[in-house]
Amino acid sequence: MTRTSKYQRRETLAQLSARDRSILLGLAAHRYLTTTQLQRLFFHDHKSQLAATRATVRVLQRLHGHQLVTRLGRRVGGFSGGSTAFVWAVTDTGEKAIGDLKGTQGRRRNNKVPSARHLEHLLAVTDARLELIEADRAGAFTIIRTEMEPDCWRPYLNRHGQPTHIKPDLFVITQTPDYEDHWMIEVDRDTEHLPVIIRKCLAVQLYHDRGTEQQRHGVFPLTAWVVPNQARRRKILAAINKEPSLNDELFRVVEITGLAALVTAGGDTTPASNKEGGQ
Numbered sequence: 001m002t003r004t005s006k007y008q009r010r011e012t013l014a015q016l017s018a019r020d021r022s023i024l025l026g027l028a029a030h031r032y033l034t035t036t037q038l039q040r041l042f043f044h045d046h047k048s049q050l051a052a053t054r055a056t057v058r059v060l061q062r063l064h065g066h067q068l069v070t071r072l073g074r075r076v077g078g079f080s081g082g083s084t085a086f087v088w089a090v091t092d093t094g095e096k097a098i099g100d101l102k103g104t105q106g107r108r109r110n111n112k113v114p115s116a117r118h119l120e121h122l123l124a125v126t127d128a129r130l131e132l133i134e135a136d137r138a139g140a141f142t143i144i145r146t147e148m149e150p151d152c153w154r155p156y157l158n159r160h161g162q163p164t165h166i167k168p169d170l171f172v173i174t175q176t177p178d179y180e181d182h183w184m185i186e187v188d189r190d191t192e193h194l195p196v197i198i199r200k201c202l203a204v205q206l207y208h209d210r211g212t213e214q215q216r217h218g219v220f221p222l223t224a225w226v227v228p229n230q231a232r233r234r235k236i237l238a239a240i241n242k243e244p245s246l247n248d249e250l251f252r253v254v255e256i257t258g259l260a261a262l263v264t265a266g267g268d269t270t271p272a273s274n275k276e277g278g279q
Helices: 006-014 018-030 035-042 049-065 092-102 116-137 194-210 212-217 230-242 256-264
Strands: 069-077 084-090 142-148 154-157 163-166 170-175 180-187 222-227 251-255
Touching (some): 006 092, 018 049, 018 084, 035 049, 035 116, 049 069, 084 092, 116 142, 116 170, 154 194, 154 212, 194 222, 222 230
Parallel strands (some): 222 251
Antiparallel strands (some): 069 084, 142 170, 170 180
């Protein structure tokens, strides 16, 4: 951890491009991103993957040289467990520089590195978000709004009248020519026992029955469970269908490769859509 003055940070910020600043802000918002994820987020418009990779590495090296970002001492695989990549985070100096950019007090960063399991979950959530962003770029739908944790959490009263929260990993509003759809995204990495998944679904059911979301927004979001493989999808679907207290119309379960198609179809899982109204 290096101490810097406001003058030093101002000098550093003056050397950054608009994209450099966007990367710093985006990395802070996500907390942790791999090199590959940063490339998909900010360098997607290059003519080739090689050019995009080189540009990503070059910018990260520059930000690292300014002590604005740091690289974790481990590599982590993506959602599919394929290629590995370095993981990046904003430093204390970077957080203070962000505060300078926004004209606010920069937050103090928690320098405790999360467990491997928690870190991989955070990165998997970003992978799911990237699937939606890339589908938006391709024209499948338009992302109107995205909320990440903890901004996407929803307060409500549990069965005992005690205040608690629904805590999805993401909340997204998408727009197609005919419909606006609301989504709560839950990313599952096959690390939770099925009873835990069902408890989360029961909480969503209770939140739906309370009617708070409907009063605020006029609609209730579909909950999309994003899973790593077909076997896990079948298990979660069977558990949801088996639970008599759950309305299975509130839930969808999909592999990450099918998330964009599910959102494009507004949650319709049949081959041909016959929707008569928005979600």
